[in-house]
Amino acid sequence: MFHPEEAIFAPTGRCNLHCSHCRVSRGHAELPAADAIRFLDSCVEGGIERIGFSGGEPFLRLDFLIDVSRAAVERGLYFDRLMTNGDWWLDEASLRSSLAALYAAGFDGIIGVSYDTYHGQSPERMASFLKAVFETWGRKDAAEILSVRSDNDKAFMLDLGKVARSLGGRVEYSDERGGEPARISDSVWSARDESSPDDGAGLVIQIVRSPRSRSATEDAWKADTWFIDDYCAGPGNVFYVHPDGSIAVCCGFANENSDLIVGTVADSYNTLMKAAGARPKVCDCYDTGLATIRKRLEAEGVRFPGKTDDICFFCDYVSTS
Numbered sequence: 001m002f003h004p005e006e007a008i009f010a011p012t013g014r015c016n017l018h019c020s021h022c023r024v025s026r027g028h029a030e031l032p033a034a035d036a037i038r039f040l041d042s043c044v045e046g047g048i049e050r051i052g053f054s055g056g057e058p059f060l061r062l063d064f065l066i067d068v069s070r071a072a073v074e075r076g077l078y079f080d081r082l083m084t085n086g087d088w089w090l091d092e093a094s095l096r097s098s099l100a101a102l103y104a105a106g107f108d109g110i111i112g113v114s115y116d117t118y119h120g121q122s123p124e125r126m127a128s129f130l131k132a133v134f135e136t137w138g139r140k141d142a143a144e145i146l147s148v149r150s151d152n153d154k155a156f157m158l159d160l161g162k163v164a165r166s167l168g169g170r171v172e173y174s175d176e177r178g179g180e181p182a183r184i185s186d187s188v189w190s191a192r193d194e195s196s197p198d199d200g201a202g203l204v205i206q207i208v209r210s211p212r213s214r215s216a217t218e219d220a221w222k223a224d225t226w227f228i229d230d231y232c233a234g235p236g237n238v239f240y241v242h243p244d245g246s247i248a249v250c251c252g253f254a255n256e257n258s259d260l261i262v263g264t265v266a267d268s269y270n271t272l273m274k275a276a277g278a279r280p281k282v283c284d285c286y287d288t289g290l291a292t293i294r295k296r297l298e299a300e301g302v303r304f305p306g307k308t309d310d311i312c313f314f315c316d317y318v319s320t321s
Contacts, residue, residue, distance in 0.1 A: 002232075002276050002286040003250055006050040006080055006196040007043045007239045009036050009068060009232070011061040019118040021148060021212050024056060025256055029244035031265075033067035036241065039265040041100045043239070044075050046269030052080040052109065056243065059088045062098055069105040079109030083146070086129040087121045095129065099136040111143040115160075117150040118212075123159040127166035130205070139200020140189075145207045147181075157181065160207075169203045181207045211310055217251065220313050221306030227314055229291035236285070241265060249276050250285075257281075265291045282320055290314055 011031045013024055040051070051072050058065060065082070074077065089095035111133050115126060135142045150156065157171075160181060162169045170184040173179050189202025230236075232250070240248045240255045245265045248255035259281035263272045276282045284293050290311060297318070298304075308314050 002110075002273075002282055003237055004043075004249070005045070005237045006047055006051045006052060007040070007048055007241060008054050008080075008251070009058075009064075009241045010054045010056060010243055011058055011064040011068075012038070012056040013243050014060050015055060015057040015085070016060070017057070017085050017119055018055055019120075021118045023275050027243065029242070030061070031040070031064065031241065031243045031245060033064045033071075035245060035265045037071040039241065040071055040077070041077060042189040042267075042269045044077070046273070048077075048239070048269075050078045050080045053082040054240075055083065057085055058082060059084055059098060062101065065107065066105040067104055067313065068106040069102065073106035079107055081110045081112040081144075082107065083112045083114060085119055085121065086126055087119070089129070090134070092128065095132050096136065099132055103136050108137070109136075113143055113145050114147075115145045116147040117152045117156045118148060123162035123166070126159075128165045130163070130167060136201075137200075140186075141205075143205055145184075147207060147209050148212050149209055150212065162183075167203055167205075169205075177294065180209050183207055193246045203320045220308050220317075221304065223307045223309040225310040226291065226294065226307050227307060227309045229289040230311065231287075231289055232285045247272060249279075249282055250315075254312060254319055256317040257316065259319050260285075273310050284318075285315060290318070293318065 009031065011033075013027050013029065015022070015024070036166070043051075051068070097295070113129070115121060123125065130143055133143050147156070161171055164184040167184065167186075169184045171181050172183050172185055174182045180225070184203065184205040184207070186203040191206040192202055238249070238250050238251050238299060239251060242248065242256070246261050247265065247267070248260045248265050249262055250260045254260060259279060262275040262279060262282070267275075284290060
């Protein structure tokens with residue numbers, strides 16, 4: 001059942017990078033902070049307690065981030081994650097002044113950094129960005145890395161190691177034989193136990209790895225098994241506010257599909273919820289389950305190009321086919 005737990009604002013579709021795997025529409029719309037703040041009041045009335053920021057590159061709208069963060073603090077809301085590529089700044093002075101202004105506005109959430117082969121950031125600039133975040137936030141656990149796997153992961157792992165060493169830490173992996181990078185940490189964090197104070201003195205950057213959600217023209221149908229249905233639990237239960245003010249009930253990949261758009265920031269919480277309940281695709285995701293939809297389509301004679309273990313890709317495929 002769809003029940004939004006967070007409002008995510010994408011103030012702009014603009015970005016300083018042009019990544020091959022990005023699916024964000026590069027339109028000219030810019031979300032006014034005043035519209036977002038009015039929508040926050042409706043979110044509060046509906047019981048939403050958390051907000052986050054995405055994009056585009058949200059730091060290209062620092063004014064928006066500051067105004068909406070201040071409004072969120074005034075309304076007693078919690079901050080979740082601000083997604084950034086960490087590579088938007090011109091020099092160290094502008095980087096630090098921007099981060100300081102955001103922190104002074106009350107944003108104390110996690111800085112989520114999109115860092116992988118597709119983004120092409122230099123490890124030196126990435127390390128500089130993370131150092132500035134830690135110094136501004138006053139703790140070394142204020143960021144996490146969200147990374148998309150690629151065929152050139154070996155080069156990315158080398159760069160990730162450079163970032164870790166620049167921060168005085170090392171890359172920890174998911175198992176003794178290597179596996180996926182799990183976090184960047186230092187000896188202070190590694191030595192902590194249950195009695196250790198949560199003071200952020202130890203370096204720890206959690207690393208979340210995900211597959212590339214591909215278009216239908218790529219190798220998206222070559223999985224050995226079908227995806228596992230999760231009914232869009234967790235991060236999927238959001239109101240995602242696009243730069244043009246339209247609102248989707250999807251956390252990212254398929255959120256520009258019209259079937260998942262339920263209204264605009266001018267609508268009330270209750271109006272949006274009624275619209276969500278009336279959208280067949282929304283019910284497919286949150287109530288029926290996409291695995292059930294797949295089986296139903298197959299029973300009706302639909303033949304898919306293969307199997308996919310990427311549920312977000314499948315959602316987008318059935319929404320646009």
